[in-house]
Amino acid sequence: MVTPTPDVPYRESFNDNDGQWISGQLTDTISSWLHTVSPDSRLSNTDGGLWITGQSMSSDMPAYRASEQSFVESPCIDLGLLDFPMLSFKYWMDTDQGDDGAVVQYKVGDGAWRLLGAIGLGDNWYNRENIIGTPGGSEANERRIGWSGRDTTGLVARFGLDEVKQAIGDSTVRFRIVFGSSRDLPSEHLFGFAFDDFTINNRDRVVVVEHFTNSQQVPSLFSQDTALTNLLPNNQIVVDIRYHTSFPTTEPLITRQSNRADISARALHYGVASLPHTVLDGSLPEPGFLPLI
Known part of the structure; x- marks a missing residue:
């Protein structure tokens, strides 16, 4: 069992060995996952060992199998000593997109396998839905989401583990x-999916959330409730700022405020024209509430 702490995270580079991770398959199709210390030349920014699909072809040009439902599984991990655990790893993908x-x-424990995350959450997290190969099976992955397509630069995926x-x-x-593949493989020898530097540590990033709302607008109130639900459990890593604007209608909560100019200036700075509106770490504004990593 692995027990990461704030001072000593769990970091597995796979450089010396397979990290006590095990490979297997969910169907009769044999898993093409393998641990290697000589990564495929098509992968950029590699550093020693990693896990990769592609065992079905010669070592100089690996490719995955048709109709795969194969996996690589970690040791048991105890998150009890981490207040704000986060998972991250580097990945490369070379699959038939979609x-x-x-x-x-x-x-x-001994429960069922569950999908971690969704499209639009985390950082460099899933990029596609309705993947024909249904990675993980339809019971755990009804929307058939995941990583699909080609990017061999070595992106780092991050996802908070609070839930x-x-x-x-x-x-x-x-x-x-x-990893899940369809019954029909492309004529090219695509290596599939590879990952390295699997890490579980404590998040130390402080996020600034600026939420623009108006108590007279029902959608705005609903969004504010959503924001509170998401922010309060993480109040040690979130700076929560809420602006009650004087548009699109009069806001009774600011009629007695002496410094209304700051709110208007902030809304103008971000180009806020409709409510509700949330800005994460000063990023370009998007309608509604932006989920935290």
Whole structure:
């Protein structure tokens, strides 16, 4: 069992060995996952060992198999000493876009495997839905989401594990990266999916959230409730600022304020024209509430 702490995170480089991760398959098709210390030349920014699909062809030009539902599974991990756990790893993908892809699943104790995250959450997290290969199976991945397509630059995926920690209680958790492919493979020798530098540590980033709202607008109130639900459990890592604007209608909460100019100036700075509106770390504004990593 692995027990990361704030001072000593769990970091597995796979440079010396397979990290005690195990490979397997969910169907009769043999897994093409393998641990290697000689990564495929098509991968950029590699550093020693990693896990990669592609065992079905010669070592100089690996390729994955048709109809795969294969995985690489971590040791048991205890998140109990981390206040704000986060998972991250480097990945490369070279799949038939929309047909084949990969996802991350987690399992608490002896429970069922669950999908970790969704499109639009985390950083460099899933980029595609309706993947024909249904990585992880349809029961755990109804929308068939995951990583699919080609990017061999070595992106780093990050995802907060707050909900996972709440679900664990006194138990432990395991993670696995599942690769799913369709019955029809492209004529090219695509290597599939590879990952390295799997890390679980404590988040130390402080996020500034600026939320523009108006108490007279029902959609705005609903968004504010959503924001509170998401922010309050993370109040140690979030600076929560809420602006009540004087548009689109009079805001009774600011009629007695002596410094209304700052609110108007902030809204003008971000180009806020409709409510509700949330800005994360000064990023370009997007309608509604932006989820935290």
